[in-house]
Amino acid sequence: MEAQGCVQCAYVDYKGRRCEDSAENEGGLCFWHDPEADKQGDDICERVEAIAKSGRPLTGFQLKNANLRNVHLVNRGCQDGYDLTDADLNHADLRDAHLYNINLQGACLLKVDARYANLNSANLTRANLLGIRLDDAKIEHIRWGSIILQAAESKKLRKRESNRKEGVRRLNEEAEEVCRNIRRQCELHGLQEEAGEFFQKEMRYRRYQLPTYSWQRLVSKTVDLLCGYGERPMRVIAFSAAMVVVCAFLYAMIGVSAGGEIIQVHPELGWQANWAKLMECLYFSVVTFTTLGYGDIAPVGIGRTIAAFEAFLGTFILALYVVVFVKKMTR
Structure with missing residues (x-):
C-alpha cells in the first residue's frame, strides 16, 4: 500500500491495526517498529509522549535501550491506559517513569531499569520480566497474569x-x-x-x-x-476433614467396639440406625485424629492399623497447621 509516494509500515498489531507511518527500511517497517533503529537519542522520551497524546497506538514499539527516564505515559481522563502491548523495552531506562494503568501485555521488559517508577495498576500479563529492577517502584494492583x-x-x-x-x-x-x-x-x-x-x-x-x-x-x-x-492453611483443614470422614466410613464398615458392643453399619438396618452408628464412628475418628483417646470406643481388627495411621498423621497435620497458620498471621 502506498500513500503520497511512500510505502506504509508493514506492522499489524494484535487488534489488526496497521501502522500509519511510512516504512524506512528494507523490511517495510517504520522507525518505531524497526528493531535495528537507534532509539537511544535524548529526544526519544518526548517523541513517545507526543505520539501517545496524539491518540496513535504504541503497540509493538521497538524501544530497546531507549532512554525513557521520567517518561509520562498516564492517560488521564480515560479508563484505559496507554497501550504498549508487545513492545520491546529490552534494557530500557524507565527510572522515575509515570506508567499508571499502562498496558504492557506481552511486552519485553528484560533487564529494564524501573526503579522509582509508578507502575500501579499496570497490566504485565505475559510480559518478560526477567531481570527487571523494581527497587522503590510503585507496584500496587499490578495485573501480573x-x-x-x-x-x-x-x-x-x-x-x-x-x-x-x-x-x-x-x-x-x-x-x-x-x-x-x-x-x-x-x-x-x-x-x-x-x-x-x-x-x-x-x-x-x-x-x-x-x-x-x-x-x-x-x-x-x-x-x-x-x-x-x-x-494455604485452608488446604490443611480440608485435608484433615477429608481424612477424618474417610476413616469414619472405614471404621463404620469394619466396626469398632464400645462397651463390648460392635458398632457397625449393616444393610439390613434402617437408615436412621446406620446414620447413628456412622456418627459414632465419626466421633471416634475425630478423637483418634486429634489424639485425644478417651477410650470409650476402641478399634477392632484391621481398624487398629487404620487408627494408628490416622493418629500418627493427625499429630503431624495438626502441627503443620499451627506452623502454616502462624506464618500466615504473622505477616
Missing part, C-alpha cells in the same frame, strides 16, 4: 523432542528467578498476599527443575498439595 512467560514457554517446549529437557529446565530456572524477584519486592512494599502467591510459584518452578520421578520432587508436590508451601 496467572502464569509467568517463561513457564508458558516451558509448557510448549515439553511437547518437542529435541533438547527438550535442558530447555525446560532453563526456562523454569528463569521463571523461578522472576518470581523470586517480584516476591522480594512485594514483601518490601508490604504486599503480603502477592508475595505469598509468587512464593508458591517460585517453589513450583524450582520443583519442575528436579528429575521427574525423584523423591525430592514427590515431597515438594506433596507439600504443595497439602498446604501450598505454607501459604
